[in-house]
Amino acid sequence: MARSFLIKVPASSANIGPGYDVLGVALALFLELEVTIDSSKASETNADPNNCLLSYSEDSEGYGNVPLSSDANLITRTALYVLRCSNIRKFPLGTKVHVRNPIPLGRGLGSSGAAVVAGVMLGNEIGQLGFTKQRMLDFCLMIERHPDNITAAMMGSFCGSFLRALTPQEVERREIPLAEVLPEPSGGEDTGLVPPLPPIDIGRHVKYNWNPKIKCIAIIPQFELSTADSRSVLPKAYTTEDLVFNLQRLAVLTNALTLDPPNPDLIYPAMQDRVHQPYRKILIPGLTEILQSVTPTTHKGLLGICLSGAGPTILALATENFEEIAHEIINTFDKENVKCTWKLLDVAHDGSTVEPLPASSPVDAPAFQDE
Numbered sequence: 480m481a482r483s484f485l486i487k488v489p490a491s492s493a494n495i496g497p498g499y500d501v502l503g504v505a506l507a508l509f510l511e512l513e514v515t516i517d518s519s520k521a522s523e524t525n526a527d528p529n530n531c532l533l534s535y536s537e538d539s540e541g542y543g544n545v546p547l548s549s550d551a552n553l554i555t556r557t558a559l560y561v562l563r564c565s566n567i568r569k570f571p572l573g574t575k576v577h578v579r580n581p582i583p584l585g586r587g588l589g590s591s592g593a594a595v596v597a598g599v600m601l602g603n604e605i606g607q608l609g610f611t612k613q614r615m616l617d618f619c620l621m622i623e624r625h626p627d628n629i630t631a632a633m634m635g636s637f638c639g640s641f642l643r644a645l646t647p648q649e650v651e652r653r654e655i656p657l658a659e660v661l662p663e664p665s666g667g668e669d670t671g672l673v674p675p676l677p678p679i680d681i682g683r684h685v686k687y688n689w690n691p692k693i694k695c696i697a698i699i700p701q702f703e704l705s706t707a708d709s710r711s712v713l714p715k716a717y718t719t720e721d722l723v724f725n726l727q728r729l730a731v732l733t734n735a736l737t738l739d740p741p742n743p744d745l746i747y748p749a750m751q752d753r754v755h756q757p758y759r760k761i762l763i764p765g766l767t768e769i770l771q772s773v774t775p776t777t778h779k780g781l782l783g784i785c786l787s788g789a790g791p792t793i794l795a796l797a798t799e800n801f802e803e804i805a806h807e808i809i810n811t812f813d814k815e816n817v818k819c820t821w822k823l824l825d826v827a828h829d830g831s832t833v834e835p836l837p838a839s840s841p842v843d844a845p846a847f848q849d850e
């Protein structure tokens with residue numbers, strides 16, 4: 480008998496200016512996984528080394544580029560990691576995962592965070608492991624090691640998060656190289672390694688309110704910038720002055736975004752940053768001019784502007800004039816020969832979800848292959 484369910488995970492915008500590796504807001508643009516497990520279709524999935532037939536809809540971001548082998552794709556590799564922590568080596572016979580992904584890759588909208596969250600939820604559902612969202616965050620944080628996108632994508636809404644101090648034994652478990660956590664691609668042999676379970680409650684978070692009048696405009700350049708590359712240009716140390724600059728703004732911003740009516744005179748300066756944006760300008764043509772020239776004075780309705788995550792997307796918060804604000808930014812990028820699209824997005828309050836699909840008959844235990 481078949482079992483079928485849908486996993487949905489929102490995109491996210493991290494940092495919101497001063498909250499580097501701390502703040503994240505979930506955005507209503509959803510990565511979706513339609514999953515079917517039907518042991519009577521085992522012959523259709525046995526071409527994959529782990530019994531998982533993976534497909535992407537043609538309109539998906541990454542269609543034709545993301546790997547479809549389950550030990551190479553970020554979503555299914557992550558699910559395999561979760562399963563293998565419970566000593567389940569493969570997907571059940573006849574597992575099919577169809578992905579619809581509207582989140583552009585490598586643009587600063589949390590595509591990898593969403594993929595990791597989706598993968599952990601997939602492993603949890605497939606193995607019927609019964610982990611809570613808080614526990615699933617621990618698995619996510621073993622893979623994507625900054626909590627801002629992951630927390631927003633898993634929990635939804637506008638979140639502040641940190642990693643708690645770990646004991647030396649926990650550090651050992653957390654510092655395992657990714658290659659030992661995620662299965663290696665290439666159809667290589669399964670080593671039989673059972674990865675250690677992650678330490679408990681690695682990530683702590685709170686949800687802030689978000690004034691629903693505040694909308695998110697994402698201006699998305701056509702070029703990709705990997706988060707790893709965009710982190711590599713940041714300094715290893717900061718002056719006290721720069722850290723205090725960010726901390727002061729962070730404390731004010733988290734409350735300012737809840738107030739009604741939204742106050743641009745408070746939000747705009749509270750979204751300034753000295754920790755990451757100044758260093759990332761070298762990777763994003765036009766960033767300096769955009770951040771300086773689009774203000775609440777020049778554009779009615781604008782509240783604040785920043786780099787979304789590691790970039791290159793620009794996040795503008797506004798209450799009106801969305802199109803005019805977006806086009807001003809698009810035109811500035813255009814002068815640098817950077818083409819863009821834009822989206823107007825609401826905050827996603829629920830975070831990631833899983834729901835049974837109509838064809839589902841959840842009574843059957845999945846048929847895992849004997850080793």
Ligand SMILES: Nc1ncnc2c1ncn2[C@@H]1O[C@H](COP(=O)(O)OP(=O)(O)O)[C@@H](O)[C@H]1O
Nearest residue numbers: 545553584585586587588589590591594705706
């Ligand atoms: N839906 C997805 N399916 C498979 N891989 C994905 C997916 N989303 C993201 N990835 C992987 O994550 C990479 C982008 O991650 P990253 O550089 O952190 O950028 P982003 O800011 O979009 O999270 C992609 O190049 C791809 O390897």
Ligand SMILES: N[C@@H](CCOP(=O)(O)O)C(=O)O
Nearest residue numbers: 493500587588589706788789
């Ligand atoms: N705090 C991280 C956030 C990365 O977000 P992404 O959406 O670009 O993956 C950073 O700024 O590096």
